[in-house]
Amino acid sequence: MVHAQVGCSIHDLLRHQLNIHEQLLETHVQTVFLNGKAVDDLHQSIIEDGCTLSLSGALPGLVGAAFRKSGFYAGLREAVSFHGMGKGQGLRPGSLTVKLFNLTGPTIGPFFLRYGIEIAGSELEAVFQACAEPLFEGLRRVEINGRASTPAALGALDLKNRTVRLFVEPSID
Secondary structure, three states: OEEEEEOOEHHHHHHHHOOOOHHHHHHHOOEEEEOOEEOOOOOOEEOOOOOEEEEEOOOOHHHHHHHOOOOOOHHHHHHHEOOOEOOOOOOEEEEEEEEEEOOHHHHHHHHHHHHOEEEEHHHHHHHHHHHHHHHHHOEEEEEEOOEEEOHHHHOOOOOOOOEEEEEEEEOOO
16 A cells, blocks of 8 residues: 545546656556556546555556556456546545556566555565565665664564555666
């Protein structure tokens, strides 16, 4: 989950709040869903409080071609396309669930981690246990629930049954 200013376009959220470079958005984010509906225009689709935003790289085959934003075959999925375009109700604090699929995790994920995410502690513990040392080596700064932590101390934290607010800054940008 990401806490952000909602009432803006998907493009404004990704580009101006999360500071994702325009070229990364163009090259790595090929398929976008807002509340389960395919999105063609990131500038016209408005993020609202409580929504779910799913981002993916290019998906294979005809299905991938049909769901690619503004793709040639977009007409094949008209019934499942997002049509809630508009101006929104102005910027205001809110939150959204973000799902990253395919190649967007390694390329776009770090922008979300720098911005800060909210995650179930048990899920975060599972990541720490699965990745252990290689994951921690590349971290410059980690903050959990507003408190600085060292990468070495992360694996020893008891996060079960807690919601965790996590900020991560990698050593190398």
